[in-house]
Amino acid sequence: MKLNIALLAGDGIGPEVIDQAVKVSDAVAAKFNHEINWVSALTGAAAIDAVGEPYPDETHQACMAADAVLFGAIGHPRFDNDPSAKVRPEQGLLKMRQELGLFANVRPTFTFPSLIDNSPLKKERIEGTDLVFLRELTGGIYFGKRGREDNGETAFDTCTYTRNEVKRLAKKGFEMAMQRSKKLCCVDKANVLETSRLWRETVQAMEKEYPEVEVSYEFVDAVAMRLVQWPNSYDVLITENLFGDILTDEASVISGSMGLMPSASLGEQTSLFEPIHGSYPQAAGKDIANPLATVLSAAMMFETAFNLNKEAEAIKAVVNKSLAEGIVTEDLANGRKAYKTSEVGDWLVENL
Amino acid sequence: MKLNIALLAGDGIGPEVIDQAVKVSDAVAAKFNHEINWVSALTGAAAIDAVGEPYPDETHQACMAADAVLFGAIGHPRFDNDPSAKVRPEQGLLKMRQELGLFANVRPTFTFPSLIDNSPLKKERIEGTDLVFLRELTGGIYFGKRGREDNGETAFDTCTYTRNEVKRLAKKGFEMAMQRSKKLCCVDKANVLETSRLWRETVQAMEKEYPEVEVSYEFVDAVAMRLVQWPNSYDVLITENLFGDILTDEASVISGSMGLMPSASLGEQTSLFEPIHGSYPQAAGKDIANPLATVLSAAMMFETAFNLNKEAEAIKAVVNKSLAEGIVTEDLANGRKAYKTSEVGDWLVENL
Ligand SMILES: CC(C)[C@H](C(=O)O)[C@@H](O)C(=O)O
Numbered sequence: 198m199k200l201n202i203a204l205l206a207g208d209g210i211g212p213e214v215i216d217q218a219v220k221v222s223d224a225v226a227a228k229f230n231h232e233i234n235w236v237s238a239l240t241g242a243a244a245i246d247a248v249g250e251p252y253p254d255e256t257h258q259a260c261m262a263a264d265a266v267l268f269g270a271i272g273h274p275r276f277d278n279d280p281s282a283k284v285r286p287e288q289g290l291l292k293m294r295q296e297l298g299l300f301a302n303v304r305p306t307f308t309f310p311s312l313i314d315n316s317p318l319k320k321e322r323i324e325g326t327d328l329v330f331l332r333e334l335t336g337g338i339y340f341g342k343r344g345r346e347d348n349g350e351t352a353f354d355t356c357t358y359t360r361n362e363v364k365r366l367a368k369k370g371f372e373m374a375m376q377r378s379k380k381l382c383c384v385d386k387a388n389v390l391e392t393s394r395l396w397r398e399t400v401q402a403m404e405k406e407y408p409e410v411e412v413s414y415e416f417v418d419a420v421a422m423r424l425v426q427w428p429n430s431y432d433v434l435i436t437e438n439l440f441g442d443i444l445t446d447e448a449s450v451i452s453g454s455m456g457l458m459p460s461a462s463l464g465e466q467t468s469l470f471e472p473i474h475g476s477y478p479q480a481a482g483k484d485i486a487n488p489l490a491t492v493l494s495a496a497m498m499f500e501t502a503f504n505l506n507k508e509a510e511a512i513k514a515v516v517n518k519s520l521a522e523g524i525v526t527e528d529l530a531n532g533r534k535a536y537k538t539s540e541v542g543d544w545l546v547e548n549l
Numbered sequence: 550m551k552l553n554i555a556l557l558a559g560d561g562i563g564p565e566v567i568d569q570a571v572k573v574s575d576a577v578a579a580k581f582n583h584e585i586n587w588v589s590a591l592t593g594a595a596a597i598d599a600v601g602e603p604y605p606d607e608t609h610q611a612c613m614a615a616d617a618v619l620f621g622a623i624g625h626p627r628f629d630n631d632p633s634a635k636v637r638p639e640q641g642l643l644k645m646r647q648e649l650g651l652f653a654n655v656r657p658t659f660t661f662p663s664l665i666d667n668s669p670l671k672k673e674r675i676e677g678t679d680l681v682f683l684r685e686l687t688g689g690i691y692f693g694k695r696g697r698e699d700n701g702e703t704a705f706d707t708c709t710y711t712r713n714e715v716k717r718l719a720k721k722g723f724e725m726a727m728q729r730s731k732k733l734c735c736v737d738k739a740n741v742l743e744t745s746r747l748w749r750e751t752v753q754a755m756e757k758e759y760p761e762v763e764v765s766y767e768f769v770d771a772v773a774m775r776l777v778q779w780p781n782s783y784d785v786l787i788t789e790n791l792f793g794d795i796l797t798d799e800a801s802v803i804s805g806s807m808g809l810m811p812s813a814s815l816g817e818q819t820s821l822f823e824p825i826h827g828s829y830p831q832a833a834g835k836d837i838a839n840p841l842a843t844v845l846s847a848a849m850m851f852e853t854a855f856n857l858n859k860e861a862e863a864i865k866a867v868v869n870k871s872l873a874e875g876i877v878t879e880d881l882a883n884g885r886k887a888y889k890t891s892e893v894g895d896w897l898v899e900n901l
């Protein structure tokens with residue numbers, strides 16, 4: 198099979214971790230007789246520096262022409278404490294999500310037995326955790342009308358959802374629940390927000406199409422609590438953009454394996470795969486960042502974008518092997534030998 | 550001193566836990582030669598049943614006439630899965646907040662050494678945690694324009710903030726930080742939201758008035774993570790209404806002492822004090838609910854509304870004694886004898 202993949206390395210540690218995912222993907226492709234055509238393009242601060250904007254049209258064209266997009270991370274500290282900056286790397290991210298129509302961000306959270314002690318939570322609380330968030334990614338308050346009034350003294354943001362946007366996301370949620378433990382939790386704030394009431398009534402109306410799925414409705418504040426108390430009580434959670442932003446990040450620390458968590462952003466046409474960690478500027482260029490989340494994102498890509506399950510399993514197996522044998526970067530070394538980013542990548546390729 | 554206190558017991562376990570706080574308050578008042586004039590009024594589902602609305606005008610008048618309000622909890626499950634219910638208990642809560650002008654919700658989170666093992670988090674992560682959230686309570690998306698368009702197919706909610714609203718809340722935050730460890734964290738989503746940019750620029754402009762306070766700015770998703778990872782790195786956190794709703798609930802499970810956490814909602818004129826737990830309908834009428842959060846809310850009331858610090862300290866001391874001696878309800882009994890709600894209240898009164 199011929200795989201056309203757009204490669205967006207981005208900022209900070211992005212290029213280093215992407216390099217390892219490329220090496221591993223190429224090795225898997227060779228092993229299973231595929232050919233990958235990588236097309237690199239600019240995003241984020243790197244793109245601002247080069248061409249003045251964080252998601253240039255050329256990059257968009259490259260993504261549209263590809264079968265899938267593999268993405269590193271974007272963001273640079275020089276933009277962080279400057280609320281008035283005209284162009285920010287994050288704008289590129291949001292533009293990319295919107296223009297590619299990446300409506301569903303899929304964020305699994307699961308435990309790796311060998312890493313369970315890294316969690317801030319007690320082992321007995323997290324054992325068996327295997328949940329997945331579906332965060333709506335192209336609507337809500339991220340993309341509504343915003344601005345100032347009264348000479349800048351009043352600011353506003355608008356959260357908007359249409360029934361079809363909710364349906365499209367919820368449909369993925371129900372389908373995913375059918376493939377898993379058949380439990381779906383709709384997270385909203387229906388006791389206050391009109392958009393949440395639309396979410397809830399839309400999901401309620403879809404229940405009868407999936408009679409096997411056990412659906413629950415929980416308020417976002419309650420979920421923020423229960424995620425820390427009993428994360429293993431959840432299976433699939435669906436939610437709107439901003440709640441998803443907060444809760445998926447909260448969920449990411451549960452397992453103690455944040456440096457390992459992959460994600461997918463599904464579009465109608467092209468989908469994008471990226472590690473959940475950020476650009477981690479302090480570590481950039483030092484060859485110390487953990488590449489495993491990006492490598493596992495590549496595995497998700499083989500599975501989700503190309504339906505190549507054996508290839509994905511091969512990657513996951515070699516990642517598990519590296520963890521078991523302690524071939525890990527300093528964040529996971531716990532006092533034992535720490536390997537470089539590139540050394541971990543090389544080891545994965547050799548052991549595939 | 551003569552203390553006029555409005556008493557809003559509310560729903561579920563509200564009346565039972567309020568009873569104990571009244572007993573303890575009366576005992577403290579007697580000991581220190583104060584006289585409390587309690588005026589009871591209806592709220593929540595109880596008020597809907599009696600007079601058709603959750604925050605009747607009579608109740609509002611009673612609160613306005615009082616020096617402080619002591620509040621139990623509201624909410625009833627029969628309203629929860631009915632997004633179309635015309636009158637909901639929560640509306641009473643929101644109306645009360647708005648009409649009383651309760652602009653700042655103060656939510657401390659701290660550990661009790663004897664309860665630290667109840668936390669889902671590891672002891673070494675939470676030891677020494679002593680943080681306080683200031684959540685803006687009368688603005689933001691809770692009170693903005695909302696509705697439907699396109700025959701109900703599109704829903705919207707509006708988040709609005711004025712500079713003065715932010716200033717009022719931030720001022721309390723700076724003042725509180727000055728009384729504590731002089732660290733203030735402004736939690737926002739300034740990389741996306743215009744209201745957050747207004748928050749950030751307003752707080753930035755106030756920094757020079759409090760040169761001793763070390764101010765940081767963090768995105769809400771990052772805080773959702775760090776709260777679970779290193780809660781003891783925070784001191785005072787200020788944030789807008791919806792972020793505060795989510796994060797204060799998340800923070801409440803950190804210490805393992807959720808059944809003990811008090812809160813205050815500060816108004817320009819009258820302030821309100823309440824436990825952070827809800828109406829817990831499953832336990833209502835059984836005399837098993839933990840009254841300590843409500844008793845500690847009464848302590849906060851003595852301190853904050855009346856400047857009666859010795860009285861507050863006396864209450865906190867006897868609560869600590871009850872914990873040390875295991876005079877606790879079933880949620881904290883850990884297999885030892887569990888006392889009834891009213892027995893804990895009686896013991897506190899006797900041991901004051
Ligand atoms: C950088 C920011 C705009 C972005 C978001 O809020 O969506 C990030 O936090 C994420 O979750 O990918």
Ligand SMILES: CC(C)[C@H](C(=O)O)[C@@H](O)C(=O)O
Pocket residue numbers: 388389418639642794
């Ligand atoms: C009941 C609900 C409207 C309320 C809120 O969201 O403010 C509650 O969650 C709280 O935090 O007091």
